[in-house]
Amino acid sequence: MVHESCSSDQSFQSMMSITEVDDTDQNTEEVGQNENVFENILEESESSAEESEPETTVNYLNEAYGDLMSLVTKHRLSNVTGNAIINFFNKHANLKKSLLPKSIEQGRKYMDSMNLPSLTYNKTCVIKYNNIEYYLYHRSLINCIKNILSISDIPQNFVLNFEKVKVIILYFMQFAQFNGTVTIACYLLTIINLKHNGERVYAEQNTGIWWENAEKSLPPGAKLLSLILYSDSTNVDTLGKSQLHPIYLSIGNIKNWRRNKQDAKQLLGYLPILKSGDNTEKKSETFKNAAREAFHKSLEVLLDPLLKSNNKGIDLTLNHEKIWFYPRISVIIADWPEAATYCLTYKSSMSNYPCHFCLVTRDNLADLDLRIDDVIPRTHINMQQHFNQGSGKSVCIENLDNFFWKLP
Numbered sequence: 001m002v003h004e005s006c007s008s009d010q011s012f013q014s015m016m017s018i019t020e021v022d023d024t025d026q027n028t029e030e031v032g033q034n035e036n037v038f039e040n041i042l043e044e045s046e047s048s049a050e051e052s053e054p055e056t057t058v059n060y061l062n063e064a065y066g067d068l069m070s071l072v073t074k075h076r077l078s079n080v081t082g083n084a085i086i087n088f089f090n091k092h093a094n095l096k097k098s099l100l101p102k103s104i105e106q107g108r109k110y111m112d113s114m115n116l117p118s119l120t121y122n123k124t125c126v127i128k129y130n131n132i133e134y135y136l137y138h139r140s141l142i143n144c145i146k147n148i149l150s151i152s153d154i155p156q157n158f159v160l161n162f163e164k165v166k167v168i169i170l171y172f173m174q175f176a177q178f179n180g181t182v183t184i185a186c187y188l189l190t191i192i193n194l195k196h197n198g199e200r201v202y203a204e205q206n207t208g209i210w211w212e213n214a215e216k217s218l219p220p221g222a223k224l225l226s227l228i229l230y231s232d233s234t235n236v237d238t239l240g241k242s243q244l245h246p247i248y249l250s251i252g253n254i255k256n257w258r259r260n261k262q263d264a265k266q267l268l269g270y271l272p273i274l275k276s277g278d279n280t281e282k283k284s285e286t287f288k289n290a291a292r293e294a295f296h297k298s299l300e301v302l303l304d305p306l307l308k309s310n311n312k313g314i315d316l317t318l319n320h321e322k323i324w325f326y327p328r329i330s331v332i333i334a335d336w337p338e339a340a341t342y343c344l345t346y347k348s349s350m351s352n353y354p355c356h357f358c359l360v361t362r363d364n365l366a367d368l369d370l371r372i373d374d375v376i377p378r379t380h381i382n383m384q385q386h387f388n389q390g391s392g393k394s395v396c397i398e399n400l401d402n403f404f405w406k407l408p
């Protein structure tokens with residue numbers, strides 16, 4: 001197998017807690033109505049950071065579209081039910097061109113991109129490059145979490161504790177097409193459990209080693225809140241906003257089947273994408289460094305509530321019950337170039353240590369006989385050491401402070 005030790009990597013598994021819920025930064029302003037690219041997507045809300053029922057009052061393509069999505073959201077209808085309504089409407093309205101989305105899924109994507117439940121977007125300047133100020137558009141992390149927890153059927157699909165199950169660990173290799181070169185990426189570690197009746201199912205996060213260890217580090221009585229971050233560029237492309245980089249939040253405590261539904265994720269914000277004059281500039285170190293800096297500064301702003309913690313955790317309501325949680329980032333889902341930006345490893349597949357999980361050499365990447373002892377996992381500890389000693393180059397990391405090192 002290819003460098004299994006990747007599984008123990010900790011750079012993606014940061015521990016943190018929250019005490020204050022202070023969403024307004026000094027550098028942060030609320031988004032004004034005359035904002036450039038965002039004027040169609042963002043809606044200014046009077047109600048500071050408190051959220052209420054989902055609202056659907058923004059610019060839909062037409063009134064029927066808006067009413068439909070409002071109905072579906074308000075009554076939390078399934079896609080199947082929503083699609084049945086679409087078919088019913090189309091059949092009886094007898095219009096040449098339907099006013100409604102092709103499917104509820106499409107409608108949700110549209111909604112997702114322009115109007116999530118009445119949360120205020122803030123904007124924060126994260127970098128000034130070539131005399132242009134670049135802004136992160138973002139929403140409160142804590143309110144996004146609360147929004148997910150407030151969905152009516154989430155509590156019955158929500159786990160609070162580690163569960164020990166009989167596991168078979170499968171290691172997946174993926175042939176990733178990257179920079180025109182086929183490289184073997186150590187990609188996904190999936191834990192599969194065997195149920196009593198022998199039926200094989202994908203296990204939940206709370207059966208994993210990470211959960212077990214993270215839970216042990218909490219004070220007695222506190223519960224782990226597993227946060228998952230990922231970006232989904234497809235939503236952006238449908239709106240022609242390819243100059244934005246959306247980051248979504250999901251919660252690992254929610255059972256897989258439920259978590260994968262559209263409404264169980266929240267749009268945390270849009271990261272800015274820097275503009276370069278030409279290709280030469282785009283390939284320059286100055287530009288690349290600015291892009292990396294903007295990315296990590298954005299993460300710092302987005303995840304600031306986690307940093308402000310002093311190990312007291314946070315009380316959140318689930319099913320009318322207050323629960324003492326410690327939120328921690330468990331997983332970041334990213335493609336290879338994006339993962340390199342998170343980890344600040346060299347992006348080139350020709351780099352000496354191209355893997356962002358571990359220190360496997362380029363020559364050993366495709367070595368199927370590689371043993372677990374042959375590769376050292378990259379962790380926030382050893383990477384930070386190299387950075388501090390000025391030897392980052394020897395392990396192929398960029399000379400930039402990684403935001404994730406700050407998370408306890």
Ligand SMILES: [Zn+2]
Nearest residue numbers: 186355357358
């Ligand atoms: Zn690796």
